[in-house]
Amino acid sequence: MKSSGLKSRKTERLMALVAIALLLFCPPMILVVDRISASHIGWLPLYLFSAWAIVIGLAAWLMEHRAGR
Template sequence: MKNSGTQSRKSERLMALVAVALLLFCPPLIIVIDRLPSFNVGWLPLYLFCAWAVVIGLTAWLMEHRADR
């Protein structure tokens, strides 16, 4: 029983991660980031790189997180 509860919680967390990823990469937010005033700095590539790194990092953390902790 404990294993199914752990799997359920992991599935819920992964679904939440998908929702966060969809929010980070939704077109209206990307358009807002693209139209920020730039001082010779392109904000869009920086935002996309950082958002993608956050999604990858959270995915790795969720997949490697142990149930015994």
């Protein structure tokens, strides 16, 4: 019984991670970041790599996270 509860919680967290990833990489958000230009520095590559690293880090943490810790 306990195992199914943990599995559903993990599924819910992974679904939330997918929603966050979709939000971070949706075209309106990318356009907003692309329009930000301070002294002709393009922030888009930094944003894309940072968001990508955050999504991968959260996915790794969620997959490796144990309930007993």
